[in-house]
Amino acid sequence: MSTITSSVNSATANAQSQVQQAAQSIISGSTGNSSMDVATLVSALVNARTAGQAAALQARQTTDNTTLSAYGALTSALSALQAAIKNLSDGTTLSTFAATASGKGLDPKAGPGAVAGSYAIDVTQIASSQSLSSAAFGATTQLGTGKLTISVGGKSMDVSIDSTNNTLSGIASAINKASNNPGVTATIVTGTGGAHLVLRSATTGSANTINVATSNVQNDAGLSSLGVTSTPGANGGASTIVSSDAGNAWHQSEVAQDALLTIGGIAARSASNAVADAIAGVTLNLSSASVSNPQTLTIAPDTTAQNTAITNFANLYNTVVTTISKLSSFDKSSKTGGALLGDSTLLTVKNALASIVGGGVGKGTSVVSLGHIGITLKGDPADGTLVVDSAKLTAALNSSPAQVAALFNATDGVGAKLNKSIDEFTRTGGIIDTRNNALTADLKSVTAQQTKLSDYATQLTKQYQSQFTALNTLMATMNNNSAYLTALFGGSKSAGALATNK
Incomplete structure (x- = not known):
């Protein structure tokens, strides 16, 4: 609002200055020094009547567009966080497994449905095409x-x-x-x-x-x-x-x-070297190096992928926090604030996310928080960002997988809560969408008012142009008559033609 007021005051002062300058042409014209500058006078008068409102509308338009852009940046950061926690919120990431082989030629890949276990694999021939x-x-x-x-x-x-x-x-x-x-x-x-x-x-x-x-x-x-x-x-x-x-x-x-192999002594056969049906959730990609090369296949939780996913979640949460901080900041030296300084919607989003991240999951003595797996808030409480201790996170994934799973469970885990909260903010009809709709409606109103003001300025210009052109003609005639009479009868400093018989 202060920006709009400042713009209006500046435009009004400038318009008044133009009117004063143009008015001088009337005085000059009336004293016979020069003709009236009609164009400048009309422009100044029209500007004086419209400058304040035009500046106010322009400032409103700028503020609305800046606010919309700010909400766009916030929504983008929230959407990126929501995408990162999708597999954490539904439990997918924490149920991922890695498959490793003790020898060459298997190239195993674990996917959905895999379970932890160890298997003796012996390939006697690989599949080939004729x-x-x-x-x-x-x-x-x-x-x-x-x-x-x-x-x-x-x-x-x-x-x-x-x-x-x-x-x-x-x-x-x-x-x-x-x-x-x-x-x-x-x-x-x-x-x-x-x-x-x-x-x-x-x-x-x-x-x-x-x-x-x-x-x-x-x-x-x-x-x-x-x-x-x-x-x-x-x-x-x-x-x-x-x-x-x-x-x-x-x-x-x-x-x-076909490819022929045994898995724990059980015979298996596949027309393809991508053996996908022998072990649930696991694909064995066979090559010639696997033939007559007995080895052990191990399926275990993929703690590396889990660590990466959780760390990525923390990083993107920090992006949201820093985005909110920038949008709500105030620079004392320049006395300028962020686009959403004091905005109630932004404060609602900030508090809701901070409450989820800072809270725990579970009840009583079974409550677990991010701090239990090595993720804490930065030293400065006002900062609000998360710090990940990768070593502690890895240790928790290896030694306390049930605790990590509880923290990110699909019902009321941190990821599930954040996902639900962000969805409420960013969905159609949510608080951000409602605020954006109001801003868009205001921009349409501003455009309509600017059109009306422009039409009014055009009408006023025609009116003033007609009035001051007539006045300018009258003043020119009066100046000409004054000059004739002075020449005929004389003035205070000279005798006229009648007095000198000329």
């Missing part, structure tokens, strides 16, 4: 025309071979471009004996074998020899093949097979 290479042909040899039916894992497609694509490269291109390709890629590998068509299944697992059948072959120069039948191995074992032409046989360069 790769077949044909007999050698000339790179540009036309193999004939007809149809190839190619199937992978029970899905098939037909590829028409005609005079435009009946070379090995043409066949490979037709296979790769087919819109209903069942999951096979084709390439050409040229060796010392000639060019080979190489087919590879895109998916691992013993069931994903490749079969090629030929039909309607004409002008056969090798097309019929591209037939091959693959048979999955028993119990996920290696696939085998039979070529349609033993003289131009296919070669199985890589077999189709």
Whole structure:
């Protein structure tokens, strides 16, 4: 309010000064020294009538926009804190586990549903995808025309071979471009004996074998020899093949097979090397290094991730506190205050969050607070920020996980309370939204008043322009008459034409 008053006073004083300067033109004009400065006079008078209100509206507009921006900064800080505590408020973070293997080739990942435990893992084979290479042909040899039916894992497609694509490269291109390709890629590998068509299944697992059948072959120069039948191995074992032409046989360069392993002596099998169904909540990403390399898998609480999440929560809470402090600050030297100095909404938010963070969870002797896990308020009580002792927090996560879990439980834990409180502040219809709506409505009102004031100034300018133009004309006529009469009759310092008979 003091800013608005200051702006109005300054604008009013400036307008009065302009009026005084312009009024001098009337005095000068009336004494015959010069004509009246109508434009300046009109502008000064209109400004004098409107300057105070215009300044007040402008100051109100500036204050409203500054306050809206301040609430935006507060909301942003609160939203960032709310995002950080989401997994703390619903208990997700404190139920996370880390999976480690004693050897190489497992690369375990623990996710939702994992539980603490230790498992002996022995991998006997990893999953692989089948790769077949044909007999050698000339790179540009036309193999004939007809149809190839190619199937992978029970899905098939037909590829028409005609005079435009009946070379090995043409066949490979037709296979790769087919819109209903069942999951096979084709390439050409040229060796010392000639060019080979190489087919590879895109998916691992013993069931994903490749079969090629030929039909309607004409002008056969090798097309019929591209037939091959693959048979999955028993119990996920290696696939085998039979070529349609033993003289131009296919070669199985890589077999189709499942991953086979035992977990604590229990046999497991997977078509993929990302074994996700064997241990609840755990995925084992197998590589060849795991084969015949018995090792131990350990699932334990992920205290590193938990420490990071809790520390991040403290840091973002501090961001909210410093944002509030900046918005409500007062600089004694410049005598300027923050955009929300003395704002009741800001005070409500500050007190509510401080009460939650400074309070405890539980009842009686079972009450636990942030201080129990190494998080305390900074030395200066007025500061309000949190300080994290990482060593104490790590110790609490390792030795007192139940206490930490209680502090951040999903019902009335610190995270749950903060999440609920912030939601009340930032939701549609909450106190910040209500305040923003009021400010937005006031800005619309200010704009409407500014439009009316502008229309009034335009009307007043036309009115004054007409009045003072007429006055200026009259004064000019009077000055001319005065000069004529003085010349005719003389004045106090000279004789007129009549007196001198001129």
